[in-house]
Amino acid sequence: MATHNVDDVNFSRSLARIGVAIFLVFTLALFLLWRIDNPRAERIRTAMVNRVVPNMDWAMAPVSKAAQMVQDFQSYERIYSQNQELRRELQRMKAWREAALQLEQENARLLDLNKVKLNPKLSFISGKVLIDSGSRFRQSAIINLGRLDGVIEGWAAMDGLGLVGRIAGVGDSSSRVLFVTDTSSNIPVLIRPSNQRAILSGDNSDQPPLLFIENDQQIKPGDRIVTSGDGGVFPADLLVGQVTLGANSKYRTQLAADFRRLGFLRVIRYAPSAPINEPDRLIGPTLPSDIPLEDVDG
């Protein structure tokens, strides 16, 4: 140490000081960029995640498998009570099955009368959950579908049963699914059977609250919640969950999707039909504007 030249030490120290200052300014600038031009900054983040995460898959898979096995093992402890519960549930389900069969027959008859096609535009692609958000205050996950698979920002993601979230941030081969439980998620929903509209707004809890219910006298716990399709964000009639009554008598949502076992997600392909802007063009494709009207008539 004593052989060091004092000037030399001072020089490297002031160099470090400048470096620190530059680094501080740089990170602060990044933060401001994130704040001011959020979409662009998030695109940078998406590009980075897209580069890093698929390469980590080989390491990720065994670890998450092992953790899931531990969780599964823990559930053995509760197996007896679960068994009892399942028996009771099965009993109830039998009744429901009967009801469903009758309804199905009725539905088939009615459909036959109507010759209705059930939204043929909806199809889905399945993707695997790669990583979660890594933070307790952000509810999202990265799946292994991206722009190359044709995924478009805003599409809905479901598990087999219920709505999970929407695509927010698309990379080339991965994209982020923002869960309905995230605080920045707000989804227009419809409460059946009373057809009340409401907004399902995430708040980092596993039962997100229902806000702006039109008339909350008309709904009761157990009512089904589906997406309303308002605003053209989601297709209508995707199952979200059931109404429950939370603390201080606020209505909340028991989500139909099982977030504890979210290995794979279905991304619903959805192209909303063109909005109707003018009264004279209710039906039919948009015509190119350079064709004179006389030609069309002739």
Place this chain on the structure above:
Amino acid sequence: MDKVTPSRIAGNRLLFFALAMIGVFILLVPVSLTPGIFVWPEIMLLISCALVIRRPEYAPYWLIGFVFLISDFLLVRPIGLGAFIALLATEFLRRNRPAFVEMMFLSEWLGIFLLLLSAGVLRSVILFLTLAERIPLWAFGAQIGLSVVIYPLVVAFVGLVFKVTKIEETISHPVRRTV
């Protein structure tokens, strides 16, 4: 004491980087996707602080900045803010290192508590000023409390892994040398 050779410095910097990446990796494993009330302590910040006090060569500013910038990107945090705060905190420690080295462990602990608290408050203030979303207050408190509680464990871990102790010889403060 054992000499600090350039190769050891490089090896330990690599080790620091690897530890950080493992930490990020563990946080990202999709084990539980349900929102929980569980809060993680800021282990990487604690490791950086403990290391800067004990052997600052192993955790240079650019490495700390780089590591926290990566975590900001991958963990969906406000980009750049985590790195900014971590750099400020560790640079504060680096400047006042002689004082921290001379301290008993309890006072160092208190110092780290105050540092974490002010770092957390600074982060909240910045997020508040820019109208960004902040974590709830109870989580903020729980995170700092938990971090402070596990600090001795982190110090033991750092001592074990990087083989560093708090030795006054390592102070190379110019004031000290001229005296």
